[in-house]
Amino acid sequence: MIRTGGSDTAESVAAGAAQVYACLLAREQATFQEIQAEVRCLPADAEKAVRALIGWGLLQGPSEEGHFHAVSPETARRVALSPLYQEVQGLQHAIAETSAAFDMLTPVYETHAGARGVPDLEEIHSLPAVRNLITGLAVDAQEEVLTSQPGGPRPEELIRESLAKAESLLQRNVRMRTLYQHSAQFDQGTIGYVEHVARRGAAVRTTAAGFPRVLIFDRRVAVLSLRGSREGALIARSPSVVDMAVQAFEHAWAVATDFPVSYDREVTQSTSNAIRSSIEQQLVDGISDKRISEGLGLSLRAVQRHIAEIMRELGARNRLHAGYLLCEKRLHKGSTPSDGSPETPAAQP
Structure with a gap:
């Protein structure tokens, strides 16, 4: 008896399919109603099992009379794998042709490149x-x-x-x-x-x-x-x-x-502080908003929002004044930034 309890997991469907397959092998052919009565299950569960078997090629039908027939695993395997084998053969042929073309052109490269071989x-x-x-x-x-x-x-x-x-x-x-x-x-x-x-x-x-x-x-x-x-x-x-x-x-x-995959307040604050510290250092160094944005992987608007907040806190009149006040503040504290000035990443491939 198929018992899925409403569950549609692959394991439950496979278990039901095994019972239906056994039923068809014993009877040679059966209608959907006969299958349902034999394995004693709900119509929805029987339908899932039958659909799975048809998808695997282990069941054929229904015929005009409404009968389903079981197919041996060996036959179903050959039917299922045949198009894949053909695809593999096509790829092997394409690989051989492409490789032959490169073999033909390699002497041309070697003639003009001399003994250099593959470039460093x-x-x-x-x-x-x-x-x-x-x-x-x-x-x-x-x-x-x-x-x-x-x-x-x-x-x-x-x-x-x-x-x-x-x-x-x-x-x-x-x-x-x-x-x-x-x-x-x-x-x-x-x-x-x-x-x-x-x-x-x-x-x-x-x-x-x-x-x-x-x-x-x-x-x-x-x-x-x-x-x-x-x-x-x-x-x-x-x-x-x-x-x-x-x-x-x-x-x-x-x-x-x-990289934290779960967040708490402490982790978020630590990350925000690191970003803030890096922006402050680049303000001191006179780096433009655009380069800060590129260097930190932030949007230009986000960087400008951070800078505006820093300027408000410092009471700075402009970016230059903010850089001066930050430098003066650090001199008074006798400390240097922990992150240093980030290197601007090269263009992305």
Whole structure:
């Protein structure tokens, strides 16, 4: 007897489907009413089980007479896998053709590039090409992937794409560490992403200061921002350049804090204080509102709101006066800001 108790879980449907399948195997054919009477269940539960079996290819029907027929698992498997095999064969053919084209063009490259081989530094000027290259590097990664994502919250499309890559990496036991800026802590999409990957072993931290966008694969290839371009990237294979990128990442990682996936008043206040301190330091340094916004991953309006509040508290007449008063205040206290002046991140690939 099927007992789902109103539950529509995969486990309960599978259990009911097994009873219906056994019924059909014993009777060779049966109508829906006969199936329902045999397994003694509600019509809705019987319908769920029958639908599931038809979806798996284990049941055919109903015929014109209203009969359902059971199909052997081997036959159902072949029917279900046939289009997938055809798709795989098509992909294998496309891979072979593309690989052959590259084999044909490789001698041309070697003739003109001499003994240089694969370049230590290579500029890519197409965003789709960059994204496909990153996907390929992620597939090849074996040990560790380090990523820095400055600029605050990211679009949902990029979060979904990153989640798919992260799932694949973590399933293969590839270590993952990611740096965000504090402003990303308040984005629901980013919080959901971090919760998901953290449960699978990834480590995520945030920092108030900006850090250039970078992805480092197995400490042998680094994807860096390309100066003056938001569509391209610099691919670094030079061991010296990659080592420098790793050391810079490790330095930023050491002073960053764990990404909080649950909030209390103390955590929120600590993050707000860190952002406020960074804005104050940049006011002292005379950094423009736009550059502060880019460096902290905040909207320009949010930065201007913070600055207006700071000026009100200080009684400053303008930004220059606010910077002077902040500097004077710190001199009186005999202290220096903890965060320092953040580095402005390079253009995002």
